[in-house]
Amino acid sequence: MKELIGNLNKNFESRVRLGIMSVLMVNDWVDFSSLKETLNVTDGNLASHMKALEGEGYVEVKKQFLGRKPNTTYRATLEGRKAFEEHLAALESIISSNK
């Protein structure tokens, strides 16, 4: 049991981070405001979690201007995808071992 929990990735413990990664797994580049809308979170909340995931190298950030408005888009890195898949596998094995 202990070993199973050890496979969970600490970086994905928050609900918001799980949400972010879920969106990025099935999309290519996603901009900040659509992420915010999908996950129903505040700007500050999303930004701080995004920064953390970026620090881990799980997401990649692209900042550009659409006309005059700044537009920030995100994409899951290969490393991030792998880490998230491992996390999901760990979640699944915990659930199935307790059945």
Add this chain to the structure above:
Amino acid sequence: MITQNEHLDDLKEIRTIMERSSRFISLSGLTGVFAGTLALLGALSVYLYQQDYFLGRYFNRGIFDRSQLLSAAEFRSLVVFLLLVAFIVLVLALGFGILFTTRNARRKGLPIWDSTAKRMLINLFIPLVAGGIFCLALLYHHHIYLVAPATLVFYGLALINASKYTLNEIRYLGITEVILGLISIFFAGYSLIFWAVGFGILHIVYGTTMYWKNERVNR
């Protein structure tokens, strides 16, 4: 035990977020029902306008009779009538579609105009616009009997393309439309009937299925 339930909730939430963020799921089945009904009315009006032309005149059972050919003026007015009916059906079907889909999205508490909607529409319209131009070219060359099969085939391909970004039923509707369109090319004299089946009856059948499966349950 609590943590186990939490993990299960996490997994469930992950699955819904993945689904919601990559597919446009607010598409209402009623859109199909209304579009189908309008298409049937359109097909009926074309049939009443010039019934001989589609069923008898063009493929007159192998007997060539000069009097059965359409004059240039008749042909032109038929094309104008066809385009007019097609335009009215398209505008009304789009209008009702947007209305029902917006209502469905509001009921589910989802945004109507987000990236999934845009992605679905872009992928729908690429084959659709190509098909539209192709059909106009067919009319230009007076191959009017090929227009109905061509609309079916291109529309089906457009649906298959868009289905990656919306409900799964759309993919099967698209495949059925393509098959029907391909069959109807070989039975060009009955193209109006095939068209009515493809755009009318199939829309109503799939629309009703989608409504029962995805929308009634949510009430």
